[in-house]
Amino acid sequence: MVKAIVFSDFDGTITLEDSNDTLSDNFGISKDQRLELFKELINSQGSFRDSFKIMMDNINLPIDECVEYLVERINLDPGFKTCLEYCNKNDICVVIISSGMRPIIQALLRHLLGNEEADKLTIVCNETEILDEKTGKWTIKYKNPESIHGHDKSISIDELKQATELSGYKVDQAKEKPIYFYCGDGVSDVSAAAKCDLLFAREGKDLITFCEKGDIPYHKFQSWKDILNGIKQVLEEGKDVKDLMQNHKH
Numbered sequence: 001m002v003k004a005i006v007f008s009d010f011d012g013t014i015t016l017e018d019s020n021d022t023l024s025d026n027f028g029i030s031k032d033q034r035l036e037l038f039k040e041l042i043n044s045q046g047s048f049r050d051s052f053k054i055m056m057d058n059i060n061l062p063i064d065e066c067v068e069y070l071v072e073r074i075n076l077d078p079g080f081k082t083c084l085e086y087c088n089k090n091d092i093c094v095v096i097i098s099s100g101m102r103p104i105i106q107a108l109l110r111h112l113l114g115n116e117e118a119d120k121l122t123i124v125c126n127e128t129e130i131l132d133e134k135t136g137k138w139t140i141k142y143k144n145p146e147s148i149h150g151h152d153k154s155i156s157i158d159e160l161k162q163a164t165e166l167s168g169y170k171v172d173q174a175k176e177k178p179i180y181f182y183c184g185d186g187v188s189d190v191s192a193a194a195k196c197d198l199l200f201a202r203e204g205k206d207l208i209t210f211c212e213k214g215d216i217p218y219h220k221f222q223s224w225k226d227i228l229n230g231i232k233q234v235l236e237e238g239k240d241v242k243d244l245m246q247n248h249k250h
Contacts, residue, residue: 001170002091002092002166002178004092004178004179004181004231004235005094005160005166005171006094006095006181006182006227007097007153007160007182007196008095008182008184009096009097009099009183009192010098010123011098011186013185013202014080015074016075016077018186019074019108020052020055020104021034022069022070022073023059023061023066024055026069027060027066028055028060029058034055037051037054037055038206041187041206042210047148048099048148048150048187049142049147049150052188053140061136062138063130070108071108074108076112076113079223079225079227080224082225082228083228083231086228090235093122093166093167095122095167096121096123097157098124099126099151099188100125102125103128105123106123109121109123121167124143125143126140126141126142126143127140128141150188154195161195179197180198181196181198181200181227181231182195182199183202183221183227184201184202185202185205186205186207187206187207187210190207190210190214193216193218194216198219198230198234198244199219200221200230201219201220202222217242217246217247
């Protein structure tokens with residue numbers, strides 16, 4: 001039976017670089033324009049859904065060529081494999097919840113982890129839709145198009161909490177509630193934070209800025225080594241998750 005569920009963002013969390021930003025900066029709008037869009041989001045102007053669609057719709061590269069480009073440039077966080085191995089051995093389920101797109105995420109995971117490990121992971125994310133077969137023009141197909149998030153991760157987490165099986169693990173959440181962890185780095189992770197017992201937020205990224213502004217408790221991490229250490233403190237040492245929250249008001 002599952003002891004804990006680790007929900008995690010993908011880009012910039014499991015990986016060191018953000019694949020979508022990389023594509024946008026090199027084949028779409030300029031980096032300056034992208035940063036301006038993100039600045040507006042941090043100041044609560046506009047929506048992630050609309051800003052991200054602008055970024056994706058301006059990428060002038062077929063999706064298969066996007067994948068080829070990214071596979072050569074995106075790196076795994078050095079602590080992720082060790083943490084995943086620990087989770088696999090200790091009945092802890094890892095689920096990827098991403099605002100990115102399935103063809104890119106799956107290809108990168110298979111490249112970085114190998115097909116067998118990658119294909120075990122549950123991935124909840126957006127899809128892509130080919131608009132023109134000749135030119136290869138594509139667009140993002142949002143999981144929750146009616147939401148300002150495009151993919152509302154809080155909805156996905158609520159749905160996953162009802163599941164009886166996740167990534168091959170049996171889950172009986174009515175009988176024994178697992179501890180829910182969430183790992184993220186950016187604006188799209190804010191809606192998920194309230195749904196979990198402990199939020200891990202990557203140091204120096206936009207999610208921490210949001211947490212500080214909104215008084216959202218979090219635990220800062222530099223790599224997945226820190227996340228693994230935090231998980232062990234809760235599950236092996238019996239530490240209260242509140243003791244790991246760096247801005248928690250007691």
